[in-house]
Amino acid sequence: MNSTGDGTPRSSTIITRVELHTFAFPIEHRSAHGLHTVNRTRVAVRVFTADGSIGEYVGGNETMISQAKICGRKLVGYSAFERELYFDAMKRDLRKNDKMGISPFDIALWDLAGKRANLSVSQLLGGWRTRLPAYASTWFAGDETALPTPQSFVDFAERCYEMGYRAFKMHGWETGDVAKEAAAIRLLGRTMGGRMALMHDAACHLRTFADALAVGRACDDAGFLWYEDPYSDGGLSAFAHKKLRQLIRTPILLGEHVRGLESVATLLLAEGSDFVRADPDFDLGITGTMKIAHLAEALGLDIELHAPGPAQRACMSAIRNTNFYELSMVGPSGGIFTQPSYTCGYTDHLEKVGPDGCFPVPTGPGLGVTVDWDWIAAHRTELNVYQGKN
Ligand SMILES: [Mg+2]
Numbered sequence: 001m002n003s004t005g006d007g008t009p010r011s012s013t014i015i016t017r018v019e020l021h022t023f024a025f026p027i028e029h030r031s032a033h034g035l036h037t038v039n040r041t042r043v044a045v046r047v048f049t050a051d052g053s054i055g056e057y058v059g060g061n062e063t064m065i066s067q068a069k070i071c072g073r074k075l076v077g078y079s080a081f082e083r084e085l086y087f088d089a090m091k092r093d094l095r096k097n098d099k100m101g102i103s104p105f106d107i108a109l110w111d112l113a114g115k116r117a118n119l120s121v122s123q124l125l126g127g128w129r130t131r132l133p134a135y136a137s138t139w140f141a142g143d144e145t146a147l148p149t150p151q152s153f154v155d156f157a158e159r160c161y162e163m164g165y166r167a168f169k170m171h172g173w174e175t176g177d178v179a180k181e182a183a184a185i186r187l188l189g190r191t192m193g194g195r196m197a198l199m200h201d202a203a204c205h206l207r208t209f210a211d212a213l214a215v216g217r218a219c220d221d222a223g224f225l226w227y228e229d230p231y232s233d234g235g236l237s238a239f240a241h242k243k244l245r246q247l248i249r250t251p252i253l254l255g256e257h258v259r260g261l262e263s264v265a266t267l268l269l270a271e272g273s274d275f276v277r278a279d280p281d282f283d284l285g286i287t288g289t290m291k292i293a294h295l296a297e298a299l300g301l302d303i304e305l306h307a308p309g310p311a312q313r314a315c316m317s318a319i320r321n322t323n324f325y326e327l328s329m330v331g332p333s334g335g336i337f338t339q340p341s342y343t344c345g346y347t348d349h350l351e352k353v354g355p356d357g358c359f360p361v362p363t364g365p366g367l368g369v370t371v372d373w374d375w376i377a378a379h380r381t382e383l384n385v386y387q388g389k390n
Contacts, residue, residue, distance in 0.1 A: 012051035013079045018105070018386040019046040020072045022065055023379040025339055042339055043068055044376045045104045047112060049080050055112025056371050057104045058341050059281050059309055067094055067101020073386045075105050080116075083109050087287050091260075098259040099284055106285025107311045107367070114366035120314065121368070122361050125290065127317030131358035135167030135199065136160040136350065137328035140174050141184070146332040150184035156332050157192045163350070164357040167324050168192065169199035169228075172215075176207045176232075182218035189222025197324070201228040204235050204257070209244070216248035226275055226304075228253040238272030251275055256306050260284055261291045268299060279306035286311055293319045308338055308348035308359070310367040317361040325359055344370035 021044040026037045041062040047055045060068070071090050078086050083106060090102045114121045138156065141147045147156065157168045170188065172181040181202070188198055200219055206212050212230035219227045227250045229235040235257040245252055255277030258267050261284075267273055276296040280289040289305070293315065296303040302321045305312045307328055316322055330350040338348040346362065346369045353359060362368025 010079050012049065013053070013081055014050045015047050015075050015078050015080055016050050016387060017048040018072045018075050020068055020384040021045070021376055021380050022382040023376055024381050025379045040339065041381070043104055044341070044371065045072065045108050047075060047080070047105065047108045049112070053080060053112050053116050055080065055108035055115070055366070057108040057111065058339065058371055058376070060104055064100040064103070067097055067099070068104055069384055070094070071101045071105050072384065076386050076388065080109055080112050083287055087284065091284070100259065100282050103281050103283070103285040103288070106287050107280060110286045111366035118365050120363055121286065121366060122314045122317040125314060125318035127314065127361065129317040130361050131354070131356060132313060132316050132325040132361060133167065133323070133357055134165060134325040134327045134353055134359050135169050135197070136165045136330050137169045137201070137326050138171050139329050139331040140171045140203070141180070142173060142175070150180065150187045152332070153184050154187055154191050157188060157196065159332070161192070161196060164353050164355045165196065166357045167197040167199070169201055171201050171203055172205065174205045176205050176211060178206065178211045178214050181215050185215065185218040185222045185224065189224070193223050197225045198222065199226045199228065200224055202230050204229045204232055206231040209240060212244060213247055216244060216250055219250035220248050224250050226251045226253040229256055238267050238270035241272040242270065245271070245274065253277060253304060260288060261295060264292050265295055268295070268301065274301070276301050276303040277306055278303055280311035280315055281307065281309065286315055289315050293321070297321050310346065310362060310369050313359065313361045314367060327353070327359070341372050341375050342369050343372045
Protein backbone atom coordinates (compact mmCIF):
# COMPACT_ATOMS: atom_id res chain seq x y z
CA MET A 1 0.00 0.00 0.00
CA ASN A 2 1.52 3.31 -1.06
CA SER A 3 -0.74 5.72 0.78
CA THR A 4 -2.65 5.88 4.07
CA GLY A 5 -6.43 6.24 4.19
CA ASP A 6 -6.33 10.03 4.15
CA GLY A 7 -4.13 10.14 1.07
CA THR A 8 -0.89 10.72 2.96
CA PRO A 9 1.95 8.93 1.18
CA ARG A 10 2.97 5.87 3.20
CA SER A 11 6.58 7.00 2.95
CA SER A 12 5.85 10.09 5.05
CA THR A 13 4.44 7.99 7.93
CA ILE A 14 7.45 5.67 8.12
CA ILE A 15 9.06 5.48 11.56
CA THR A 16 12.57 6.87 11.06
CA ARG A 17 13.78 7.21 14.66
CA VAL A 18 13.00 5.48 17.94
CA GLU A 19 14.31 6.53 21.34
CA LEU A 20 14.26 4.20 24.35
CA HIS A 21 15.08 6.03 27.59
CA THR A 22 15.60 4.08 30.81
CA PHE A 23 15.29 6.09 34.01
CA ALA A 24 15.18 5.55 37.76
CA PHE A 25 13.57 7.63 40.45
CA PRO A 26 13.13 7.32 44.21
CA ILE A 27 9.77 6.69 45.82
CA GLU A 28 9.34 7.67 49.44
CA HIS A 29 7.10 5.57 51.61
CA ARG A 30 6.34 6.59 55.17
CA SER A 31 5.62 3.70 57.50
CA ALA A 32 5.05 3.38 61.22
CA HIS A 33 8.81 2.99 61.55
CA GLY A 34 9.95 5.94 59.47
CA LEU A 35 10.63 6.91 55.91
CA HIS A 36 11.69 4.28 53.37
CA THR A 37 13.10 5.14 49.96
CA VAL A 38 13.02 2.66 47.09
CA ASN A 39 14.16 3.18 43.51
CA ARG A 40 11.82 2.47 40.63
CA THR A 41 13.14 1.86 37.09
CA ARG A 42 10.87 2.65 34.16
CA VAL A 43 11.12 3.44 30.46
CA ALA A 44 10.13 6.32 28.23
CA VAL A 45 9.94 6.05 24.45
CA ARG A 46 9.62 8.49 21.59
CA VAL A 47 8.90 7.45 18.01
CA PHE A 48 9.28 9.83 15.06
CA THR A 49 7.84 9.62 11.53
CA ALA A 50 9.53 10.85 8.38
CA ASP A 51 7.21 13.86 8.25
CA GLY A 52 7.67 14.88 11.88
CA SER A 53 4.89 13.26 13.90
CA ILE A 54 5.86 12.06 17.37
CA GLY A 55 4.38 9.41 19.66
CA GLU A 56 5.32 9.13 23.33
CA TYR A 57 5.01 6.71 26.23
CA VAL A 58 6.26 6.61 29.83
CA GLY A 59 5.86 3.68 32.22
CA GLY A 60 6.53 -0.06 32.18
CA ASN A 61 9.11 -1.71 34.39
CA GLU A 62 12.70 -2.89 34.54
CA THR A 63 12.07 -6.44 33.37
CA MET A 64 10.77 -5.39 29.95
CA ILE A 65 13.91 -3.47 28.94
CA SER A 66 15.77 -6.22 27.07
CA GLN A 67 12.65 -7.00 25.03
CA ALA A 68 12.00 -3.28 24.46
CA LYS A 69 15.44 -2.91 22.88
CA ILE A 70 14.49 -5.51 20.27
CA CYS A 71 11.05 -3.98 19.67
CA GLY A 72 12.43 -0.45 19.42
CA ARG A 73 15.11 -1.42 16.93
CA LYS A 74 12.62 -3.31 14.76
CA LEU A 75 9.98 -0.55 14.72
CA VAL A 76 12.12 1.57 12.40
CA GLY A 77 10.75 1.19 8.85
CA TYR A 78 7.12 0.41 9.71
CA SER A 79 4.41 2.93 8.92
CA ALA A 80 3.14 4.49 12.14
CA PHE A 81 -0.35 3.25 11.21
CA GLU A 82 0.67 -0.41 10.79
CA ARG A 83 0.10 -1.23 14.46
CA GLU A 84 -1.41 -4.68 13.84
CA LEU A 85 1.38 -5.69 11.45
CA TYR A 86 4.03 -4.62 13.95
CA PHE A 87 2.12 -6.28 16.83
CA ASP A 88 2.00 -9.57 14.94
CA ALA A 89 5.66 -9.46 13.90
CA MET A 90 6.86 -8.66 17.45
CA LYS A 91 4.70 -11.45 18.88
CA ARG A 92 6.65 -13.89 16.78
CA ASP A 93 10.03 -12.31 17.48
CA LEU A 94 9.37 -12.50 21.25
CA ARG A 95 7.73 -15.93 21.17
CA LYS A 96 10.12 -17.30 23.79
CA ASN A 97 9.34 -14.40 26.16
CA ASP A 98 6.33 -12.84 27.86
CA LYS A 99 6.20 -10.14 25.11
CA MET A 100 5.84 -7.19 27.52
CA GLY A 101 8.44 -5.24 25.51
CA ILE A 102 5.93 -4.59 22.72
CA SER A 103 3.74 -2.46 25.00
CA PRO A 104 5.67 0.87 25.14
CA PHE A 105 5.85 1.08 21.36
CA ASP A 106 2.26 0.04 20.68
CA ILE A 107 1.06 2.70 23.13
CA ALA A 108 3.37 5.33 21.58
CA LEU A 109 1.91 4.49 18.13
CA TRP A 110 -1.63 5.05 19.47
CA ASP A 111 -0.46 8.36 20.96
CA LEU A 112 1.05 9.33 17.61
CA ALA A 113 -2.12 8.41 15.68
CA GLY A 114 -4.23 10.51 18.03
CA LYS A 115 -1.95 13.53 17.85
CA ARG A 116 -1.86 13.29 14.08
CA ALA A 117 -5.67 13.17 13.85
CA ASN A 118 -6.10 15.76 16.64
CA LEU A 119 -8.22 13.20 18.52
CA SER A 120 -7.72 11.58 21.90
CA VAL A 121 -6.91 7.86 22.06
CA SER A 122 -10.22 7.54 23.90
CA GLN A 123 -11.97 8.96 20.83
CA LEU A 124 -10.01 6.68 18.48
CA LEU A 125 -11.20 3.70 20.56
CA GLY A 126 -14.82 4.86 20.55
CA GLY A 127 -14.74 5.90 24.19
CA TRP A 128 -17.66 7.56 25.91
CA ARG A 129 -16.85 7.52 29.62
CA THR A 130 -15.36 10.76 30.90
CA ARG A 131 -15.13 9.83 34.61
CA LEU A 132 -13.75 6.51 35.90
CA PRO A 133 -14.92 5.09 39.27
CA ALA A 134 -11.74 4.26 41.18
CA TYR A 135 -10.72 1.90 43.95
CA ALA A 136 -8.02 2.65 46.47
CA SER A 137 -5.63 -0.31 46.15
CA THR A 138 -3.39 -0.53 49.21
CA TRP A 139 0.24 -1.20 49.90
CA PHE A 140 1.03 -4.58 51.40
CA ALA A 141 0.50 -5.00 55.12
CA GLY A 142 3.27 -5.68 57.60
CA ASP A 143 4.69 -4.69 60.96
CA GLU A 144 7.03 -2.16 59.37
CA THR A 145 4.42 -0.54 57.16
CA ALA A 146 1.69 1.95 57.90
CA LEU A 147 -0.81 -0.92 57.57
CA PRO A 148 0.29 -3.23 60.42
CA THR A 149 -3.08 -4.49 61.71
CA PRO A 150 -6.59 -5.37 60.52
CA GLN A 151 -7.86 -2.19 62.22
CA SER A 152 -5.37 -0.06 60.25
CA PHE A 153 -7.07 -1.20 57.03
CA VAL A 154 -10.45 -0.13 58.37
CA ASP A 155 -9.08 3.27 59.43
CA PHE A 156 -7.58 3.80 55.99
CA ALA A 157 -10.74 2.62 54.22
CA GLU A 158 -12.75 5.16 56.23
CA ARG A 159 -10.36 7.91 55.11
CA CYS A 160 -10.71 6.80 51.48
CA TYR A 161 -14.49 6.78 51.86
CA GLU A 162 -14.38 10.38 53.10
CA MET A 163 -12.29 11.35 50.04
CA GLY A 164 -14.96 9.94 47.74
CA TYR A 165 -13.83 6.39 47.01
CA ARG A 166 -16.60 3.83 46.90
CA ALA A 167 -14.34 0.82 46.33
CA PHE A 168 -11.33 -0.47 48.28
CA LYS A 169 -8.87 -3.31 47.73
CA MET A 170 -6.48 -4.61 50.36
CA HIS A 171 -3.15 -6.31 49.71
CA GLY A 172 -2.41 -8.50 52.72
CA TRP A 173 0.66 -9.76 54.57
CA GLU A 174 3.48 -10.83 52.23
CA THR A 175 4.50 -13.34 54.90
CA GLY A 176 1.32 -15.25 54.07
CA ASP A 177 -0.26 -14.76 57.50
CA VAL A 178 -3.64 -16.43 57.02
CA ALA A 179 -5.05 -15.47 60.44
CA LYS A 180 -4.30 -11.75 60.05
CA GLU A 181 -5.46 -11.76 56.46
CA ALA A 182 -8.79 -13.39 57.30
CA ALA A 183 -9.26 -11.08 60.30
CA ALA A 184 -8.72 -7.96 58.19
CA ILE A 185 -11.14 -9.20 55.54
CA ARG A 186 -13.89 -9.99 58.06
CA LEU A 187 -13.38 -6.66 59.87
CA LEU A 188 -13.56 -4.71 56.61
CA GLY A 189 -16.73 -6.58 55.68
CA ARG A 190 -18.39 -5.75 59.02
CA THR A 191 -17.40 -2.08 59.03
CA MET A 192 -17.30 -1.01 55.37
CA GLY A 193 -19.55 -3.56 53.65
CA GLY A 194 -22.53 -1.94 51.94
CA ARG A 195 -20.71 1.39 51.73
CA MET A 196 -17.77 0.35 49.55
CA ALA A 197 -17.17 -2.48 47.09
CA LEU A 198 -14.43 -4.54 48.79
CA MET A 199 -11.77 -6.67 47.17
CA HIS A 200 -8.79 -8.72 48.35
CA ASP A 201 -5.51 -9.24 46.48
CA ALA A 202 -3.26 -11.88 48.00
CA ALA A 203 -0.80 -11.26 45.15
CA CYS A 204 0.29 -14.92 45.26
CA HIS A 205 1.71 -14.66 48.81
CA LEU A 206 -0.40 -17.37 50.49
CA ARG A 207 1.64 -20.57 50.53
CA THR A 208 -0.85 -23.37 49.94
CA PHE A 209 -4.20 -24.19 48.38
CA ALA A 210 -5.51 -24.74 51.92
CA ASP A 211 -4.44 -21.21 52.89
CA ALA A 212 -6.12 -19.86 49.76
CA LEU A 213 -9.30 -21.72 50.70
CA ALA A 214 -9.29 -20.35 54.27
CA VAL A 215 -8.88 -16.75 53.11
CA GLY A 216 -11.48 -17.32 50.39
CA ARG A 217 -13.99 -18.38 53.05
CA ALA A 218 -13.29 -15.11 54.90
CA CYS A 219 -14.01 -13.25 51.62
CA ASP A 220 -17.31 -15.18 51.43
CA ASP A 221 -18.24 -14.15 54.98
CA ALA A 222 -17.36 -10.52 54.25
CA GLY A 223 -19.22 -10.31 50.91
CA PHE A 224 -16.13 -9.33 48.89
CA LEU A 225 -16.55 -8.47 45.20
CA TRP A 226 -13.45 -10.40 44.15
CA TYR A 227 -10.51 -12.45 45.44
CA GLU A 228 -7.37 -11.85 43.38
CA ASP A 229 -4.30 -14.06 42.76
CA PRO A 230 -4.89 -16.15 45.89
CA TYR A 231 -1.71 -18.17 46.31
CA SER A 232 1.75 -19.29 45.33
CA ASP A 233 0.93 -21.08 42.10
CA GLY A 234 1.94 -17.74 40.58
CA GLY A 235 -1.60 -16.85 39.57
CA LEU A 236 -1.40 -19.32 36.69
CA SER A 237 -3.17 -22.58 37.46
CA ALA A 238 -6.56 -22.75 35.75
CA PHE A 239 -7.14 -26.23 37.22
CA ALA A 240 -6.56 -25.18 40.84
CA HIS A 241 -8.64 -22.02 40.55
CA LYS A 242 -11.51 -23.90 38.95
CA LYS A 243 -11.41 -26.15 42.03
CA LEU A 244 -11.24 -23.11 44.33
CA ARG A 245 -14.22 -21.55 42.52
CA GLN A 246 -16.20 -24.71 43.32
CA LEU A 247 -15.40 -24.38 47.04
CA ILE A 248 -16.01 -20.67 47.68
CA ARG A 249 -18.63 -18.15 46.56
CA THR A 250 -16.45 -15.06 46.06
CA PRO A 251 -15.57 -14.46 42.39
CA ILE A 252 -11.92 -15.11 41.50
CA LEU A 253 -9.82 -12.57 39.61
CA LEU A 254 -6.82 -14.17 37.95
CA GLY A 255 -4.80 -12.93 34.99
CA GLU A 256 -2.38 -10.26 36.22
CA HIS A 257 0.42 -12.77 35.63
CA VAL A 258 -1.04 -14.36 32.50
CA ARG A 259 0.30 -12.46 29.51
CA GLY A 260 -1.56 -11.77 26.30
CA LEU A 261 -4.73 -12.69 24.44
CA GLU A 262 -4.14 -16.38 23.76
CA SER A 263 -3.00 -17.21 27.30
CA VAL A 264 -5.93 -15.33 28.84
CA ALA A 265 -8.31 -17.16 26.47
CA THR A 266 -6.87 -20.49 27.60
CA LEU A 267 -7.32 -19.51 31.27
CA LEU A 268 -10.93 -18.42 30.77
CA LEU A 269 -11.99 -21.38 28.64
CA ALA A 270 -10.58 -23.68 31.35
CA GLU A 271 -12.86 -21.83 33.81
CA GLY A 272 -9.95 -20.60 35.94
CA SER A 273 -11.30 -17.09 36.63
CA ASP A 274 -14.54 -15.14 36.98
CA PHE A 275 -13.14 -11.66 36.25
CA VAL A 276 -10.64 -10.96 33.46
CA ARG A 277 -7.40 -8.98 33.94
CA ALA A 278 -5.29 -6.96 31.50
CA ASP A 279 -2.76 -4.13 31.65
CA PRO A 280 -1.77 -2.06 28.59
CA ASP A 281 1.75 -1.63 30.02
CA PHE A 282 2.24 -5.41 30.14
CA ASP A 283 -0.31 -7.10 27.85
CA LEU A 284 1.10 -5.92 24.52
CA GLY A 285 -0.16 -2.36 24.67
CA ILE A 286 -3.51 -0.80 23.97
CA THR A 287 -3.89 -3.14 20.99
CA GLY A 288 -3.37 -6.22 23.18
CA THR A 289 -5.58 -4.92 25.99
CA MET A 290 -8.52 -4.13 23.74
CA LYS A 291 -8.29 -7.61 22.20
CA ILE A 292 -8.56 -9.10 25.72
CA ALA A 293 -11.43 -6.71 26.57
CA HIS A 294 -13.33 -7.93 23.52
CA LEU A 295 -12.56 -11.56 24.36
CA ALA A 296 -14.11 -10.93 27.79
CA GLU A 297 -17.08 -9.19 26.16
CA ALA A 298 -17.64 -12.19 23.88
CA LEU A 299 -17.71 -14.48 26.93
CA GLY A 300 -20.02 -12.14 28.84
CA LEU A 301 -17.37 -11.39 31.49
CA ASP A 302 -16.01 -8.15 32.97
CA ILE A 303 -12.40 -7.07 32.53
CA GLU A 304 -10.70 -5.09 35.30
CA LEU A 305 -7.61 -3.20 34.14
CA HIS A 306 -4.48 -3.43 36.29
CA ALA A 307 -2.82 -0.28 37.72
CA PRO A 308 -3.37 3.37 36.82
CA GLY A 309 -2.05 5.36 33.86
CA PRO A 310 -3.02 7.35 30.77
CA ALA A 311 -3.35 4.23 28.57
CA GLN A 312 -5.52 2.51 31.19
CA ARG A 313 -7.81 5.54 31.29
CA ALA A 314 -8.17 5.63 27.49
CA CYS A 315 -8.95 1.91 27.32
CA MET A 316 -11.41 1.98 30.21
CA SER A 317 -13.28 4.89 28.62
CA ALA A 318 -14.13 2.62 25.69
CA ILE A 319 -14.87 -0.70 27.44
CA ARG A 320 -18.48 -1.42 28.48
CA ASN A 321 -17.74 -4.56 30.48
CA THR A 322 -15.56 -3.07 33.23
CA ASN A 323 -16.14 -1.61 36.68
CA PHE A 324 -13.22 0.13 38.40
CA TYR A 325 -9.97 2.08 37.83
CA GLU A 326 -7.15 0.77 40.06
CA LEU A 327 -5.48 3.54 42.06
CA SER A 328 -2.41 1.68 43.33
CA MET A 329 -0.30 1.45 45.53
CA VAL A 330 -1.62 3.66 48.30
CA GLY A 331 -1.67 3.80 52.07
CA PRO A 332 -2.09 6.14 55.02
CA SER A 333 0.97 8.14 53.94
CA GLY A 334 -0.51 8.73 50.49
CA GLY A 335 1.53 7.00 47.87
CA ILE A 336 1.85 7.52 44.16
CA PHE A 337 2.29 4.81 41.56
CA THR A 338 2.73 6.92 38.42
CA GLN A 339 6.10 8.64 38.05
CA PRO A 340 5.94 12.48 38.22
CA SER A 341 6.87 12.89 34.57
CA TYR A 342 4.05 15.09 33.28
CA THR A 343 3.82 18.88 33.01
CA CYS A 344 0.08 18.92 32.31
CA GLY A 345 -1.14 18.15 35.81
CA TYR A 346 -1.84 14.46 35.11
CA THR A 347 -1.61 12.54 38.37
CA ASP A 348 -2.63 9.26 39.99
CA HIS A 349 -2.21 10.58 43.51
CA LEU A 350 -4.57 9.10 46.13
CA GLU A 351 -5.91 12.47 47.22
CA LYS A 352 -6.59 13.76 43.69
CA VAL A 353 -9.74 11.65 43.39
CA GLY A 354 -12.87 13.67 42.68
CA PRO A 355 -15.68 13.94 45.24
CA ASP A 356 -17.56 11.54 42.96
CA GLY A 357 -14.88 8.90 43.59
CA CYS A 358 -13.68 9.15 40.00
CA PHE A 359 -10.61 10.13 37.96
CA PRO A 360 -11.01 11.92 34.58
CA VAL A 361 -10.22 10.57 31.11
CA PRO A 362 -7.70 12.93 29.42
CA THR A 363 -9.27 14.76 26.49
CA GLY A 364 -6.24 16.17 24.65
CA PRO A 365 -4.84 14.67 21.43
CA GLY A 366 -3.25 11.23 21.75
CA LEU A 367 -2.94 10.06 25.35
CA GLY A 368 -3.75 13.62 26.38
CA VAL A 369 -0.67 14.11 28.55
CA THR A 370 2.45 16.27 28.22
CA VAL A 371 5.67 14.41 29.03
CA ASP A 372 8.36 16.30 30.96
CA TRP A 373 11.40 15.28 28.92
CA ASP A 374 13.69 17.42 31.06
CA TRP A 375 12.63 15.36 34.10
CA ILE A 376 13.20 12.13 32.12
CA ALA A 377 16.67 13.31 31.06
CA ALA A 378 17.55 14.28 34.63
CA HIS A 379 16.69 10.76 35.84
CA ARG A 380 17.96 8.83 32.81
CA THR A 381 20.30 5.88 33.29
CA GLU A 382 20.50 4.70 29.66
CA LEU A 383 19.50 5.95 26.21
CA ASN A 384 19.18 3.77 23.11
CA VAL A 385 18.46 5.42 19.76
CA TYR A 386 17.48 3.42 16.69
CA GLN A 387 17.37 4.86 13.17
CA GLY A 388 18.15 3.75 9.65
CA LYS A 389 18.05 0.16 8.47
CA ASN A 390 17.92 -2.48 11.24
MG1 LIG B 1 -3.00 -7.63 41.75
